[in-house]
Amino acid sequence: MDKIIKTISESGHFRAFVLDSTETVRTAQEKHDSMASSTVALGRAFIANQILAANEKGDTKITLKILAEGATGAIISVANNKGQVKGYIQNPDLDYKKTATGEVIVGPLVGQGQFLVITDYGIGHPYHSTTPLISGEIGEDLAYYLTESQQTPSAVGLNVLLDQEDRVQVAGGFMVQVLPGASEEDISRLEKRIQAMPAISSLLASNGHMEALLAAIYGEEPYKILSEEALSFYCDCSEERFLNALAGLPVSDLEEMIAEDQGCDITCQFCRRHYHFTAEQLEELIRDKSQ
Numbered sequence: 051m052d053k054i055i056k057t058i059s060e061s062g063h064f065r066a067f068v069l070d071s072t073e074t075v076r077t078a079q080e081k082h083d084s085m086a087s088s089t090v091a092l093g094r095a096f097i098a099n100q101i102l103a104a105n106e107k108g109d110t111k112i113t114l115k116i117l118a119e120g121a122t123g124a125i126i127s128v129a130n131n132k133g134q135v136k137g138y139i140q141n142p143d144l145d146y147k148k149t150a151t152g153e154v155i156v157g158p159l160v161g162q163g164q165f166l167v168i169t170d171y172g173i174g175h176p177y178h179s180t181t182p183l184i185s186g187e188i189g190e191d192l193a194y195y196l197t198e199s200q201q202t203p204s205a206v207g208l209n210v211l212l213d214q215e216d217r218v219q220v221a222g223g224f225m226v227q228v229l230p231g232a233s234e235e236d237i238s239r240l241e242k243r244i245q246a247m248p249a250i251s252s253l254l255a256s257n258g259h260m261e262a263l264l265a266a267i268y269g270e271e272p273y274k275i276l277s278e279e280a281l282s283f284y285c286d287c288s289e290e291r292f293l294n295a296l297a298g299l300p301v302s303d304l305e306e307m308i309a310e311d312q313g314c315d316i317t318c319q320f321c322r323r324h325y326h327f328t329a330e331q332l333e334e335l336i337r338d339k340s341q
Contacts, residue, residue: 052281054104054133055260060272063232064240068224068263069106069281071097075210075221077283081322086216087144088122090154093210094188095125096135097223100281101192101206102167103129113168113176119162120186128320134284136320145216154212160186165195169213189223189250196227201286203228203237207250220254224263285321292316292325297335304332 052073058065075093078084084092099114106112109130112136116125123140146155163183170176181195189208196204208223226244228237247253247266256262264273296304296314307314314327 052133053260053278054100054281055264055278056104057264057268057273058229059268060274060278061232062234063229063236064226064271065229065295066224066226066264066267066273067101068222068260068267069097069208070222070260071100071281072218072221074100074281074283076218078137079218081283082138082142083322084139084142084211085145085205086145086154087156087159087211088142089138089218090210091122091125091144091156091188092127092137092139092142092157092220093218094140094156094208094223095127096129096283097208097210098188098192098206098338099127099129099137100135101208101223101225103131103135104133104279106131106169109172111170111172111295113170115166116160116163116183116188116191117166118163118183118186120163121159122147122161125160133279133281135281136283136285138319144165156188157186160188162186165191165196167199177332192225196225205244207247207253209250209254211251211254216301220281222254222259222260222263223250224267226267229296239271243267259294279294283321285318287318287321287323289325289327292318293331293335296327296332297338301336301339304336308332 052071054069056067079089088287103112112129114127125139129135164180166180168176168178179196179199183191184194189206193204196202205226210221211219213219213282254261308329312329318323
């Protein structure tokens with residue numbers, strides 16, 4: 051089962067989240083039938099948004115839009131603080147690897163653009179915050195967003211590793227943040243540990259990678275586990291939701307669907323689930339609108 055472990059140093063000067071999002075990203079790959087580079091890019095966006103949403107309380111919903119100018123196109127994800135996330139990538143068919151190492155290429159395919167976070171507290175007027183993409187690798191872009199937009203110095207590592215057949219093998223990551231009260235000496239020790247950390251890909255590939263991540267982050271510094279919470283891919287689309295959307299269309303559009311297609315077919319962008327609405331259902335919508 052995927053999960054996020056939230057921790058804090060016993061000194062209270064640092065906090066860290068570590069995530070195992072393997073099943074979440076594997077489900078996304080299966081639903082979108084995405085190829086290697088697209089899978090890794092979308093997976094990193096999912097993990098980034100799970101980190102963002104884990105900071106929130108109540109019924110807050112976080113929409114992360116990576117408005118990339120590169121080949122990936124936009125990468126969209128929506129997450130809540132229950133660990134649930136859904137999303138899609140505009141171009142799911144990218145498959146580029148470095149010839150020498152076989153490493154999946156992401157950053158150059160994302161390219162320049164914007165890292166847009168929309169925070170919806172469920173009370174209207176969602177809050178928008180944007181920073182530029184600095185590398186397109188998504189982890190670095192999240193760290194930059196947290197440091198610049200939220201004014202919280204942060205280190206982030208996240209990745210998706212694929213097997214020989216380009217299926218998701220493991221996905222996860224971490225976020226470390228400096229909290230108020232940390233001394234320059236405390237911060238310097240943390241920075242040295244982060245700089246000395248093995249590559250996120252090697253940590254994820256190790257047995258017990260959640261424990262390996264925590265050991266690399268904290269070293270000898272004692273810490274406390276605050277909570278362990280489930281993570282999952284979850285799409286809340288439904289026939290009722292799409293019917294309500296159709297009900298908002300002009301009568302002329304509904305009549306055109308009946309005349310030309312004898313109904314309507316809709317595929318959810320987030321999970322690729324297919325919905326078919328019959329001519330009779332559309333006629334009922336028209337009758338409701340005329341009453």
